[in-house]
Amino acid sequence: MDFEKPLPVATATSKPFWEALTRHEVQIQQCADCQAWIYYPRAFCPECLSPKLEWKQISGKGTLYSFTIARRPTAPFWADEVPQLIVVVELDEGPRLTSTLCNVEEGDIRVGMRLQPVFDDVSGKDVTLLRYEAE
Amino acid sequence: MGLQGTAAIVGIAELKPEKKPTGPEMFSIEQWAQLARLALLDAGLRPGDVNGLVTSAVMESAMFAPATVAEYLGMEVDYAEHVDLGGATAAGMIWRAASAIELGIADVVVCALPGAMTPQPPDAPPAMDGWLYGASSNAYGSPQAEFEIPYGNIAQNSGYSQIANRYGEEFGYDPRALAKIAVDQRTNACANPEALFYGKPLTIDDVLNSPMIADPLHMLEIVMPVSGGAAVVLASREKAAQTPHRPVWLSGFGERLAFKTPTYAADLVRTPIGPAADTAFGMAGVSREDIDMVSIYDCYTIAVLLAIEDAGFCGKGEGMDFINAHDLTFEGDFPCNTHGGQLSFGQTGMAGGLSHVTEGARQIMGRAAGNQMARCDTVFVSGNGGIMSEQVALILRGD
Ligand SMILES: [Zn+2]
Numbered sequence: 001m002d003f004e005k006p007l008p009v010a011t012a013t014s015k016p017f018w019e020a021l022t023r024h025e026v027q028i029q030q031c032a033d034c035q036a037w038i039y040y041p042r043a044f045c046p047e048c049l050s051p052k053l054e055w056k057q058i059s060g061k062g063t064l065y066s067f068t069i070a071r072r073p074t075a076p077f078w079a080d081e082v083p084q085l086i087v088v089v090e091l092d093e094g095p096r097l098t099s100t101l102c103n104v105e106e107g108d109i110r111v112g113m114r115l116q117p118v119f120d121d122v123s124g125k126d127v128t129l130l131r132y133e134a135e
Numbered sequence: 136m137g138l139q140g141t142a143a144i145v146g147i148a149e150l151k152p153e154k155k156p157t158g159p160e161m162f163s164i165e166q167w168a169q170l171a172r173l174a175l176l177d178a179g180l181r182p183g184d185v186n187g188l189v190t191s192a193v194m195e196s197a198m199f200a201p202a203t204v205a206e207y208l209g210m211e212v213d214y215a216e217h218v219d220l221g222g223a224t225a226a227g228m229i230w231r232a233a234s235a236i237e238l239g240i241a242d243v244v245v246c247a248l249p250g251a252m253t254p255q256p257p258d259a260p261p262a263m264d265g266w267l268y269g270a271s272s273n274a275y276g277s278p279q280a281e282f283e284i285p286y287g288n289i290a291q292n293s294g295y296s297q298i299a300n301r302y303g304e305e306f307g308y309d310p311r312a313l314a315k316i317a318v319d320q321r322t323n324a325c326a327n328p329e330a331l332f333y334g335k336p337l338t339i340d341d342v343l344n345s346p347m348i349a350d351p352l353h354m355l356e357i358v359m360p361v362s363g364g365a366a367v368v369l370a371s372r373e374k375a376a377q378t379p380h381r382p383v384w385l386s387g388f389g390e391r392l393a394f395k396t397p398t399y400a401a402d403l404v405r406t407p408i409g410p411a412a413d414t415a416f417g418m419a420g421v422s423r424e425d426i427d428m429v430s431i432y433d434c435y436t437i438a439v440l441l442a443i444e445d446a447g448f449c450g451k452g453e454g455m456d457f458i459n460a461h462d463l464t465f466e467g468d469f470p471c472n473t474h475g476g477q478l479s480f481g482q483t484g485m486a487g488g489l490s491h492v493t494e495g496a497r498q499i500m501g502r503a504a505g506n507q508m509a510r511c512d513t514v515f516v517s518g519n520g521g522i523m524s525e526q527v528a529l530i531l532r533g534d
Contacts, residue, residue: 066403075287096398129286
């Protein structure tokens, strides 16, 4: 059975985030009322529920908060990608996001390591995934 | 604040966990009826005594689950609830039922969780979504569909592995201590003929030599879903007086939900069971030292470690030393999951969470098998939904 890997489908709320990635830029929201940085994109601030959220360009750099080395695929889609290096990145602005790690030896993965974005243009699709590598 | 402890578990039913079901396939509502029947028989109560029911999802109806169940059972009830807390559903059902009883809304409430596969239509392909996406939602607009699933952050192993790796960074990691949890629980299962792994002893080396699934989690530290089902009947003090077993009073509970995907946890290694347990102990007016047995939701060994620490049975970061220093078996000085836990009793789908409640009740009622503790009056039960994200704590007590 062939499985096409699931890709994100942008919504009206998240469109600026995904569009920025296709330009190899990282944009996340900041609350105009409480200044909280927000990830993932929302219509309301998770700190104060304000609807006044502004898109801001950031470096996308951060540190490794934790990681998974999945030796069995987490779902059939990734059977060809084991071990999957699934990571939690803490952005320098504070929010955490889920990504995968590239260009790294398993033994070099350390909680706290500095990370920078890798813009993964999915071939044949108008979508770019935000992956990470060591800074 | 909270419960007075005047609602009790008075009847339990639990199907023997099986890797391959030997009985005929039944729909969820049929399993519900079977489990309710057995639990009411155990309590010596009649279907006509029931005026409350608590269910989770039933496979045959995406909506109106409580009414669907009530109609199928032929019951008109004054209290019905649909609980949706993943692995914490079972424990969440118990406090809701007890609260309804203490409020006087109902005096006999059945909570049931079918845990067996249901029949598929004869000429339709099986639905794939549950298998492909597990507990993650791939619906349009779901944060998981957009920000987790495309990166493969799906199912439970990934999140628990992230927890374990973060824990290791902050506190160090002793694989043998984690393996000992599975081993001590297996010793319990070997004294419990109902357990899936009865008669199959386990060593720490067996655990550590089992395949690495997601570092540092080995296969034998991870539950395997099997077939089964369980139900519990709760009753008011007046009704409980008419039942045959030692009543198991719910004297305290706490609940805390914090996130869906652990990426967004405020702190991956300080989990919501902490505040839930504090509420439960405060309500019950008992201390950690009063607990005779802990019945901790054990989808992974690391989940048990974190619950022991965060629920306050030892200090933060001291869990591995605590496990090495204590005997977690039914004859030990810190009995934990005396039925074998889901790791060794079997994770019977959603009913696996209820096994922690039924085992607490069994020990207090004095009805366990070879794994019966010499004395058990007070039990701490935890329910854990998602990836340490939904937590329920219960304190069960015998008179
Ligand atoms: Zn705000």
